[in-house]
Amino acid sequence: MENNFNTIYEELKEKLKDDILVYKKNVRKSISLATLIVAIILIAILLVLRNFTALYPFLIILAIIFLVIVCVSLKTNEYNNILKYKILNILAQSYNPTCKFDNSPSIDSKIYKDSTFNIDFDRIVSEDCLNGVLNNECSFTFQEISVQKKVKNNKGKIHFINLFHGIFCIVELPIIFSYDLKVIKNDISNNLWFKRKNKLEMDSTSFEKVYDVYCNNKIAGMQVFTADTMQKILDFKEKYKMYPEISLKKNNLYMRFPIFKNCLEHNIFKNILDYKEIESFYILISSIINISENFSNDVLDLPF
Amino acid sequence: MVIFIVILFVILIYVLIQYNSFVKKKNAIEQSKSSIDVYLTQRFDLIPNLVTCVKAYCEHEESIFKEITELRSKYYETRNLKDGAIVNNECNDILAIGENYPDLKANTQFINLQKNLQKMENQLQAARRIYNIDVTNYNNSIDMFPSSIIAKIFHFEKEELFDAEEEAKNSTKIKYN
Numbered sequence: 066m067e068n069n070f071n072t073i074y075e076e077l078k079e080k081l082k083d084d085i086l087v088y089k090k091n092v093r094k095s096i097s098l099a100t101l102i103v104a105i106i107l108i109a110i111l112l113v114l115r116n117f118t119a120l121y122p123f124l125i126i127l128a129i130i131f132l133v134i135v136c137v138s139l140k141t142n143e144y145n146n147i148l149k150y151k152i153l154n155i156l157a158q159s160y161n162p163t164c165k166f167d168n169s170p171s172i173d174s175k176i177y178k179d180s181t182f183n184i185d186f187d188r189i190v191s192e193d194c195l196n197g198v199l200n201n202e203c204s205f206t207f208q209e210i211s212v213q214k215k216v217k218n219n220k221g222k223i224h225f226i227n228l229f230h231g232i233f234c235i236v237e238l239p240i241i242f243s244y245d246l247k248v249i250k251n252d253i254s255n256n257l258w259f260k261r262k263n264k265l266e267m268d269s270t271s272f273e274k275v276y277d278v279y280c281n282n283k284i285a286g287m288q289v290f291t292a293d294t295m296q297k298i299l300d301f302k303e304k305y306k307m308y309p310e311i312s313l314k315k316n317n318l319y320m321r322f323p324i325f326k327n328c329l330e331h332n333i334f335k336n337i338l339d340y341k342e343i344e345s346f347y348i349l350i351s352s353i354i355n356i357s358e359n360f361s362n363d364v365l366d367l368p369f
Numbered sequence: 370m371v372i373f374i375v376i377l378f379v380i381l382i383y384v385l386i387q388y389n390s391f392v393k394k395k396n397a398i399e400q401s402k403s404s405i406d407v408y409l410t411q412r413f414d415l416i417p418n419l420v421t422c423v424k425a426y427c428e429h430e431e432s433i434f435k436e437i438t439e440l441r442s443k444y445y446e447t448r449n450l451k452d453g454a455i456v457n458n459e460c461n462d463i464l465a466i467g468e469n470y471p472d473l474k475a476n477t478q479f480i481n482l483q484k485n486l487q488k489m490e491n492q493l494q495a496a497r498r499i500y501n502i503d504v505t506n507y508n509n510s511i512d513m514f515p516s517s518i519i520a521k522i523f524h525f526e527k528e529e530l531f532d533a534e535e536e537a538k539n540s541t542k543i544k545y546n
Contacts, residue, residue, distance in 0.1 A: 266502050284404070287495035368488035 073159045088147045095139040103132045156347045164197030172208045180312045180319035187215040199358045207234040231324040236361045238316045244282040246313040269295045387519040394507040401500035409453040412489040426473040504528045
């Protein structure tokens, strides 16, 4: 994977040469303009407050802080407009040229509800959507989402809490799976008697320790989760420190990967093409695409 | 006296719960066993079609067909899972014959049979895994203290796990020409 990434990284540097120049030029222009505006405002305020010289150091520090915030947001904005999706697209297209990233919220709450990962939520905030076709010709959508629920605090003020944050993806299968199958991370609350309905006992103790499997047909559930498939999921969890959760319903394979931070965000204080950062994006994208393809292949191989 | 009655009552409740749990586990095993039987029967019902289809291409292997038909009849009489595993393995072996006869391999009827038998084999494997999980749960309860005492009192005996590989080794191997 590392060798493969090195080639992609070199290609990325080559392809984005001109865009980086445009980005740098735009950033320079915006920052100069912002500095000029802040300087003019500061001078005007200082002139008005001529008699309050004691306030000068405070006002200057305030202006500097304000300028830093403006510069960071300008840089982030320019990066997101010019470079972000170009970088992500090159990384995704290294897997399959049909893959395309954009910022459209293509996964709506109805689709997420269908996956039955969370039933009781109020809204979904989404960004960075990847659409494409897997190598097994199944169409595929991947998006970073936050599933949120409205809560009232003691003072009656409403705010949203995250029920889930991470990557959610859907693979459209060319077959219909007649049962509902769900694999979620083990939780003590899942062991309550009313939640144990349709819970399957699996023959891998290491898998059982981490996951709960639910299916309304025991045989079908066991057919999907062979020893090999369970091991694949455990290996993924070990390697990438992510717990994939799976739901299979009709012709849709839903997978979600809880990640407790913004996943594909550039740290503005790092280089534009920081090797480690781009590598982390690449690992995230390729690992999720690969496990989705792998698992969908396992389902497609089944003689349903 | 009251304490003694309370303790006796608690013990009685515990015995009842454990006894019911053993019965539940034993029934689960019976249920898994019967689903294996259902899948085996479904699979074996296709044997006459398979034999007719394969026979047309390799008549000289008459003995194999005769043997599998006899084994199948034996299974229908005994309903013993071990016998079922033997017939099942022989059935897989006949399917493997197709590899040696390109004409047979290309036959549409044979391809359909192969597909259906493969589907049933897959379901059968899942049913066997469920059976083994149920047997392990039941056997664990028999071995573990204090439920082992209840098992002894009510004569709950350990069940055998299904080992497909072992069954394959024990099966009478059909010799192909």
